[in-house]
Each structure stands twice: as structure tokens, then as C-alpha cells.
Amino acid sequence: MTIPSIATHSLTRMYGAQTALKDVTLSVEPGSVYALVGPNGAGKTTLIQLMMNLQPATSGTAEVLGLASRQIRGAVLNRIGYVSETQEMPDSMTVGAFLSYLRPFYPTWDYALEKQLLSDFALPLDRELRHLSRGMRMKAAFASTLCYRPALLVLDEPFSGLDPLVRDELIQGLLDRIGETTIFLSSHDLAEIETFASHIGYLEQGSLIFSEEMTALSNRFRQVEFHIDASATRAADLPESWLEVEHSGSRVRFKDSAFSTQEKTIAHIRTIFPGAGELAFEPLSLRSIFLANARTNRGIRAKSERGATK
Numbered sequence: 001m002t003i004p005s006i007a008t009h010s011l012t013r014m015y016g017a018q019t020a021l022k023d024v025t026l027s028v029e030p031g032s033v034y035a036l037v038g039p040n041g042a043g044k045t046t047l048i049q050l051m052m053n054l055q056p057a058t059s060g061t062a063e064v065l066g067l068a069s070r071q072i073r074g075a076v077l078n079r080i081g082y083v084s085e086t087q088e089m090p091d092s093m094t095v096g097a098f099l100s101y102l103r104p105f106y107p108t109w110d111y112a113l114e115k116q117l118l119s120d121f122a123l124p125l126d127r128e129l130r131h132l133s134r135g136m137r138m139k140a141a142f143a144s145t146l147c148y149r150p151a152l153l154v155l156d157e158p159f160s161g162l163d164p165l166v167r168d169e170l171i172q173g174l175l176d177r178i179g180e181t182t183i184f185l186s187s188h189d190l191a192e193i194e195t196f197a198s199h200i201g202y203l204e205q206g207s208l209i210f211s212e213e214m215t216a217l218s219n220r221f222r223q224v225e226f227h228i229d230a231s232a233t234r235a236a237d238l239p240e241s242w243l244e245v246e247h248s249g250s251r252v253r254f255k256d257s258a259f260s261t262q263e264k265t266i267a268h269i270r271t272i273f274p275g276a277g278e279l280a281f282e283p284l285s286l287r288s289i290f291l292a293n294a295r296t297n298r299g300i301r302a303k304s305e306r307g308a309t310k
Contacts, residue, residue, distance in 0.1 A: 003066045005030050005152050005182035006051060011060035013046050013206075020046045022206040023060070028199070030151075031179050035193040035214075036186040037286075038203035039294055044186035045084075047203065048156050051184075052082060065152055078106055081145035081181075085157035087137070089129050095140050096125035099147070106148035117143040121169060135166035142173055153177070155185035159192060167192055194286040202290070204297055214286075221289050222259040223282040227251055228275050238272065243292045252276075255284060255292045 006028035013021040021043045028034045036044050049055045051062050053072040062069040065079055072080065090098060095118075103109045118125065121139040129140060138158065145153065153174075159167045167189065174183060175196055187193055193200075194214070201211040210217070230250040238245055241258035252273065259265060262281055269276050284292070 002030060004028055004063070005032075006034070006062070006064055006184055008047075008051070008062045009060055011047070011050060011062055012058050013043075013050060013055070014058040019206050021050070021057075024203070024206075024208045026201055026208060026211045028182060028184055030182050032198045033174075033178060033183040033196055034185070034199045034201065035197035036184070036201045036203060037188070037190065037193070037290055038186075041205075042203040043206040044203055045156055046206075048084075048154060048184075048186060052080075052154060078108065078148065079151040081148075081150035081153040083138075083141045083145055083153075083155050083158055085160045087141045089137065089141065089144075091130035092128060094126055094128050095123050095132075098129060098140065099144060102144055102147075109148045113149070114143070114147045117146060117173065120173065135162050138162060138166065138170065142170055146173060146177065149177075150181060152182045152184065155183065155187075157186055157188065159187055159189045171196060190287040190290055191285070200286070202293060204294065209293060209297070217286075217289065218283060220257060220259050221284045221292075222256045222265070223253065223284055223288075224256050224259075224265065224269070224279060225251065225253040225282075226269065226273070226279040227277045228273050239268070243296045255288070257292070 004027045006026070008024050008026050011021060011024040012019070024043075024047060036047065038044055046055075050057050051064055051069055053069045056070075064072055065076070067076060090101075093101065099114060117123075121136075121143060123136065123139055123143060127136075129137060132140065142158075158170065162170070171192055177183070178196070185193075197214050199212065200214050200217055202209045227250045238254075239258075241256060243255040243257055245254040246252070256265060259281075262279070265281075266279055269279065
């Protein structure tokens with residue numbers, strides 16, 4: 001049986017009466033690229049910090065590379081790379097001195113890979129870290145982590161605020177590690193994630209809404225559009241899997257979150273709208289899927305809150 005690179009079980013984190021993370025259960029298979037997405041404040045950084053033993057869980061457990069997260073310290077860190085958008089580095093050191101300082105701590109340090117990354121990222125060995133741009137600092141952080149070929153690479157918003165060229169260079173550095181290293185990252189750069197992530201998790205208000213393979217997610221979402229008689233009334237009860245339903249004049253459009261085949265969807269629609277005309281189906285980008293879920297969940301919460309105040 002393959003041991004997951006990361007596994008969490010009902011992981012929960014409370015700050016007083018505030019719930020930052022609630023009963024999160026997920027599994028990340030070795031060699032995969034797992035992208036965690038969600039709105040600001042969803043709990044992405046909290047989840048990563050619990051996994052990495054940077055703060056304790058209120059309840060639940062997490063295992064990383066087969067070890068309980070509370071055991072992540074010392075020599076175990078030789079197998080784990082960690083880079084965050086607020087990465088701290090010794091600013092007075094040059095890039096070359098920084099890498100020289102790190103090498104003895106990692107028995108698996110690959111000198112050939114170091115040379116390759118320095119060239120690929122165009123990192124100046126004689127420049128002090130404090131004098132580097134944000135993009136170059138992130139390149140230095142990536143290089144210092146990739147050089148020892150970690151079994152797991154954890155990235156917390158690594159592309160935030162970077163220009164497109166730097167993002168592309170960093171992503172290429174990750175692409176070269178796919179299969180060799182398990183990658184777990186949180187990010188708002190949905191377009192970039194979509195090009196290389198193998199799995200996706202959507203976190204909102206501390207709860208994991210879904211966690212699945214990227215291909216499965218893409219296959220089960222479609223935008224559907226069709227026309228009906230303008231005088232036809234909208235059905236009172238529509239399937240919960242139909243998100244962002246728009247009925248304007250004769251046009252009906254929605255995002256189907258449980259799409260399987262066009263034939264099944266057409267048959268379902270025509271039981272609700274018998275006069276539905278020809279249907280058009282379009283695949284959705286990860287950004288569109290993200291927004292559809294976020295807006296729908298926000299609407300559900302607002303409706304619940306209005307009901308609670310009556």
C-alpha cells in the first residue's frame with residue numbers, strides 16, 4: 001500500500017471562538033502536484049502551518065511523509081522543502097554565500113542541479129539577498145530548496161506579486177521536478193496552476209469543499225446554454241448542481257457541476273424545460289469553476305444569515 005505524502009484527518013484549528021480550519025480530510029499521493037485554492041482567509045496558510053508543525057492543531061491529525069506532523073523537525077526536514085510568499089532569508093548574505101551555508105545541512109545536495117538552477121534563474125552569486133528584487137529573491141528561495149531534491153515541496157503562495165516571466169521560470173523549475181518530488185502549493189494564480197497541477201482542493205471558510213484530480217474536476221463542470229419560449233416560467237426547484245442559473249428572456253444559462261455526458265444533461269433539462277431548444281456546452285477554466293463555487297457558497301451563506309435574523 002502506497003503511503004500518502006500528506007494525509008490529514010478531521011484537521012481543525014480554532015482561535016478562541018473563531019474556526020480557521022474545520023474537519024479537513026485530504027490525501028496527497030506521491031509524485032502528484034496538489035494545488036490548494038480558495039478565497040483570502042479560507043484557511044490555506046493555516047492548513048500548511050499545521051502540516052509543517054509550525055502551529056498545533058486544535059483537533060485532528062496530519063501525517064507528512066508517513067510521520068505525524070508534530071514529529072517534523074531536525075533531520076526530517078532534509079526531505080521537505082518549504083517556500084512561502086513571506087520567505088525569510090539572511091539578507092546580508094550573498095546568493096553564493098547563502099547556498100554555501102546551506103549545503104552541509106543536506107546530504108542529498110546536488111551540485112550539478114545547483115549549477116543548472118543558477119543558470120536557469122540567472123541568479124547573481126555575488127549579489128546580497130537584500131538587494132535582490134522580489135522575483136529574484138523567490139528564485140533564490142526556490143534554488144535553495146530544489147538543490148537537495150526534497151521528497152516533498154510545500155509552497156505557500158509562491159507566485160504572489162511576481163511578473164509573468166518570473167512566474168514562468170519558477171513554474172518551469174517545478175515542471176522539471178514533477179514525478180520526482182511531490183508538490184503541494186497554495187496559490188491565487190489559477191491560470192498558472194491549471195497548466196501543471198494534477199490534483200486540486202478547494203477550501204472556503206476553513207472547510208474543504210472538494211478535493212479531486214484536475215481532469216475529473218474539469219470533466220464534471222460545463223457551462224450550458226439553451227433557449228426556451230420567452231413566455232415559459234422558470235421551474236421553482238432546480239438541481240443543486242446547477243450553479244449561477246441565469247434566465248433572461250428566452251435564454252437560460254448555468255454552470256453544471258455534475259456533468260457526465262451531454263445526453264444525460266439534455267434529458268435532464270428537457271424534463272424541467274420541455275421546450276428547450278438546441279443546447280450548447282462549453283468547458284470551464286479553473287478560474288470560472290473557482291468563481292462559480294465562491295459566488296454560490298456566498299449566496300447560500302447570505303440566505304442562511306437572512307433566515308437566521310428573521
